[in-house]
Amino acid sequence: MRTAPMCFSIFRVPRCRIHTLTNFWESFHSLGRDYGNTLQFRMLSSKSSGIEGGYSKRWTRRPITTKSEGNKTTQSSKPSQIYDESFNLKISASNTVNVNKTEINEIQRTQCFDIRQKIAEDKELAKLVTLIVFDIETTGFSRELERIIEIALLDLHGGKNSMFQTLVNPDKYVPNAHVHGISTDMVCRPDVPRMEELIPILKQYIKSREKPGGFVVFVAHNARSFDVPFLAKEFSRCCEKIPPNWLFLDTLPLAREMVKSGGLKLTSGLSLQALREYYGIPSTGSAHRAMSDVKLLSLILQRLTFDLKLPISGLVQKTFAASDLNTSKKKSSS
DNA sequence: GGCCCTCTTTAGGGCCTT
Numbered sequence: 001m002r003t004a005p006m007c008f009s010i011f012r013v014p015r016c017r018i019h020t021l022t023n024f025w026e027s028f029h030s031l032g033r034d035y036g037n038t039l040q041f042r043m044l045s046s047k048s049s050g051i052e053g054g055y056s057k058r059w060t061r062r063p064i065t066t067k068s069e070g071n072k073t074t075q076s077s078k079p080s081q082i083y084d085e086s087f088n089l090k091i092s093a094s095n096t097v098n099v100n101k102t103e104i105n106e107i108q109r110t111q112c113f114d115i116r117q118k119i120a121e122d123k124e125l126a127k128l129v130t131l132i133v134f135d136i137e138t139t140g141f142s143r144e145l146e147r148i149i150e151i152a153l154l155d156l157h158g159g160k161n162s163m164f165q166t167l168v169n170p171d172k173y174v175p176n177a178h179v180h181g182i183s184t185d186m187v188c189r190p191d192v193p194r195m196e197e198l199i200p201i202l203k204q205y206i207k208s209r210e211k212p213g214g215f216v217v218f219v220a221h222n223a224r225s226f227d228v229p230f231l232a233k234e235f236s237r238c239c240e241k242i243p244p245n246w247l248f249l250d251t252l253p254l255a256r257e258m259v260k261s262g263g264l265k266l267t268s269g270l271s272l273q274a275l276r277e278y279y280g281i282p283s284t285g286s287a288h289r290a291m292s293d294v295k296l297l298s299l300i301l302q303r304l305t306f307d308l309k310l311p312i313s314g315l316v317q318k319t320f321a322a323s324d325l326n327t328s329k330k331k332s333s334s
Numbered sequence: 335g336g337c338c339c340t341c342t343t344t345a346g347g348g349c350c351t352t
Contacts, residue, residue: 138352143335146352179352225336226351252350256338271350288352325336 128214152290215245247319
């Protein structure tokens with residue numbers, strides 16, 4: 001009998017210990033100095049007594065009561081509430097009715113820009129950042145024609161439930177199983193959630209990892225050109241919006257920056273695997289499976305940020321919002 | 335598709351993502 005391939009489980013999260021974000025970031029970078037050829041990812045996904053927190057005041061992760069069992073999904077809160085509450089938006093109902101979609105995108109874009117500006121001016125705000133490395137597997141490269149079939153996330157603060165991964169039912173044939181090993185039979189099943197079922201769960205999971213009033217930085221390799229537009233397209237198909245307190249960081253430009261500064265001498269390109277080989281990170285798990293790539297990118301991120309001497313505030317300065325992509329698309333097509 | 339580089343910008347090729 002085959003078991004359901006859905007891998008995530010979300011339970012009540014215990015009160016977190018108090019650590020400063022500085023401590024977290026120093027610990028994060030110390031891995032880059034110390035790990036050598038040994039994977040020490042366990043420290044990143046440590047128990048609640050490990051690397052955790054980064055907040056100036058005591059807080060408690062909000063419990064998640066959402067459960068997903070096969071194709072049965074229940075939620076403890078309305079998805080429509082998540083959008084506004086996550087960013088403490090104070091836009092009245094009448095305002096949202098009166099502005100058109102372009103104006104809403106502009107408001108979101110401006111707010112994200114303001115966040116990055118404010119962090120540049122006030123480093124204390126960097127303590128409100130939740131860093132999450134993520135990766136998606138898809139049925140192909142075209143976000144118009146293809147679908148997401150796997151999502152994996154890792155909250156770098158660690159603690160319980162710091163990992164989230166699930167297969168996604170694309171409702172279509174998977175032509176590239178030879179790439180990631182995910183076949184049509186594995187995902188086109190009634191017990192594998194579709195995106196429309198998964199998005200509210202995903203939002204709630206992210207909300208449980210946020211600091212109160214804070215924001216989330218999602219990190220992926222080639223995020224600007226692939227992962228984020230793909231994710232945004234899936235949200236759009238489901239008539240969902242990416243919360244405005246979600247920012248995105250692409251590690252590909254960071255690698256280019258390292259090459260440009262002479263700190264990275266790569267002859268085999270800037271792919272995830274090329275960076276893995278350069279940094280001497282052992283190959284573990286299946287390449288092109290979402291969580292394996294997430295764990296690998298976590299290690300590469302710590303090396304890149306350490307080598308570039310990037311504090312979190314500097315990292316946030318390099319982020320972009322999903323609405324930024326819409327803006328650039330308009331510009332290029334006009 | 336977006337970004338970067340160059341034998342460039344009035345362009346095109348290559349890389350990166352699955």
